[in-house]
Amino acid sequence: MSDQPRIGLPLVLVGPMGAGKSRVGQRLAATAGAPFIDTDARIAERYGAIDEIFAREGEEYFRVIEREVVAEALREEAVVSLGGGAVLHDDTRDDLARLAVVWLQVSREAVAPRLAGGNRPLIADGGLDRWSAILEARRPLYAAVADLTIDTSRRSVGRIVDDITERFGGER
Ligand SMILES: Nc1ncnc2c1ncn2[C@@H]1O[C@H](COP(=O)(O)OP(=O)(O)OP(=O)(O)O)[C@@H](O)[C@H]1O
Numbered sequence: 674m675s676d677q678p679r680i681g682l683p684l685v686l687v688g689p690m691g692a693g694k695s696r697v698g699q700r701l702a703a704t705a706g707a708p709f710i711d712t713d714a715r716i717a718e719r720y721g722a723i724d725e726i727f728a729r730e731g732e733e734y735f736r737v738i739e740r741e742v743v744a745e746a747l748r749e750e751a752v753v754s755l756g757g758g759a760v761l762h763d764d765t766r767d768d769l770a771r772l773a774v775v776w777l778q779v780s781r782e783a784v785a786p787r788l789a790g791g792n793r794p795l796i797a798d799g800g801l802d803r804w805s806a807i808l809e810a811r812r813p814l815y816a817a818v819a820d821l822t823i824d825t826s827r828r829s830v831g832r833i834v835d836d837i838t839e840r841f842g843g844e845r
């Protein structure tokens with residue numbers, strides 16, 4: 674008998690840039706012995722670096738390929754970390770209504786050091802003010818799809834993983 678916690682799959686992480694979706698998703702999947710999919714990473718594998726896609730083809734095109742990758746990922750029995758803007762797509766929000774979704778939140782103060790050095794095209798100009806404006810525009814979308822909300826600002830990755838396994842444990 675494995676003593677790995679069992680969680681219902683797919684288990685989906687949403688939230689703004691820098692909230693910890695990739696880091697928490699990876700750790701959660703490893704802890705639960707589940708596959709991990711990061712849709713940003715899958716897009717980059719197939720189509721090239723995300724900042725280059727934005728620069729070359731624009732955001733609208735990015736959202737089309739993002740939707741394809743997200744739709745495929747949500748059909749897999751995996752921990753799935755979505756890109757920050759994936760919830761903008763109506764079909765993705767419809768899919769998420771039927772799945773276990775965790776909204777990782779983070780304060781403006783806590784996210785500042787986490788964003789340092791990243792390659793995030795939407796906040797390349799505008800920095801933290803732009804990050805806050807994007808979050809406010811999307812807040813109702815995250816709220817609409819979330820089954821569990823966790824403020825990660827002052828919480829370790831390990832504690833966040835425990836919070837999630839506590840809420841969604843024993844469903845596999
Ligand atoms: N709970 C936490 N406490 C402190 N630092 C964290 C926490 N979670 C993540 N980080 C750090 O914050 C940074 C951003 O995390 P991560 O890349 O997982 O965010 P993300 O939500 O996937 O962002 P993006 O939407 O840009 O992909 C990383 O350096 C990560 O190590």
Ligand SMILES: O=C(O)C1=C[C@@H](O)[C@@H](O)[C@H](O)C1
Nearest residue numbers: 690713723756757758793794
């Ligand atoms: O918040 C967003 O719209 C984005 C977040 C990242 O995860 C990437 O998906 C991309 O940089 C766009």
Ligand SMILES: [Mg+2]
Nearest residue numbers: 694695696713
């Ligand atoms: Mg990420």
